[in-house]
Amino acid sequence: QELMGKFEYLVERHGAFFTFILFLIPGIPKDSLCYLLGLSPMHVFTLLVISCFGRIPGTLLLTMQGSSVRSEHYRSFFVVLATISWFCREFQKANPAIRIETKIHIQENDVANPVKTVIYRVMQEAFNNISKHSKANLVNLTLQKEENKIEFIIQDHGQGFDLNAVYSLKSSEKGLGLAGMKERTFLSGGSFSIQSTRGIGTTIRASWPISA
Numbered sequence: 001q002e003l004m005g006k007f008e009y010l011v012e013r014h015g016a017f018f019t020f021i022l023f024l025i026p027g028i029p030k031d032s033l034c035y036l037l038g039l040s041p042m043h044v045f046t047l048l049v050i051s052c053f054g055r056i057p058g059t060l061l062l063t064m065q066g067s068s069v070r071s072e073h074y075r076s077f078f079v080v081l082a083t084i085s086w087f088c089r090e091f092q093k094a095n096p097a098i099r100i101e102t103k104i105h106i107q108e109n110d111v112a113n114p115v116k117t118v119i120y121r122v123m124q125e126a127f128n129n130i131s132k133h134s135k136a137n138l139v140n141l142t143l144q145k146e147e148n149k150i151e152f153i154i155q156d157h158g159q160g161f162d163l164n165a166v167y168s169l170k171s172s173e174k175g176l177g178l179a180g181m182k183e184r185t186f187l188s189g190g191s192f193s194i195q196s197t198r199g200i201g202t203t204i205r206a207s208w209p210i211s212a
Contacts, residue, residue, distance in 0.1 A: 134158030
């Protein structure tokens with residue numbers, strides 16, 4: 001009952017956008033999430049709309065990935081540049097006080113498909129943190145080809161946080177998803193770093209070598 005009370009508090013405070021983000025986060029059982037949201041104060045019609053649209057990105061991504069793997073059309077299964085543009089537009093609609101400036105200096109076929117998926121997941125988690133914790137009014141997103149590597153940078157101009165304090169927490173208490181972003185990047189052959197300063201903001205940087 002205490003857990004349900006906390007869940008209702010989050011739904012009431014952050015509303016539709018918080019719920020939509022929950023559907024986008026990989027690993028959360030969507031049927032269980034729908035059941036819990038059905039117990040919350042959220043209006044049924046709102047829940048139906050959010051659950052339908054919230055399932056689309058993950059379902060579409062997995063369907064296209066499976067189809068492409070089967071037909072060996074590996075390059076076509078995920079269009080990362082269009083996805084970034086769509087995600088930023090939707091985020092700004094839900095968070096009109098936060099302005100996003102994007103700099104994309106790379107071609108679609110420069111990014112390997114496994115890296116595209118990681119870029120999307122890192123972006124999801126980073127923007128989720130920004131909406132909940134940063135109090136930022138400006139976010140700079142950069143995806144570029146720099147010499148022999150791909151760079152993906154998300155910089156928010158918010159309140160920042162104490163990195164040492166976050167990393168000193170037990171893994172079960174870490175709420176910013178930093179470990180997950182780092183692990184995904186490393187497993188895809190990249191490097192990951194994060195810098196945060198109180199009163200200045202936070203910068204997440206991921207990079208991958210370009211195969212010859």
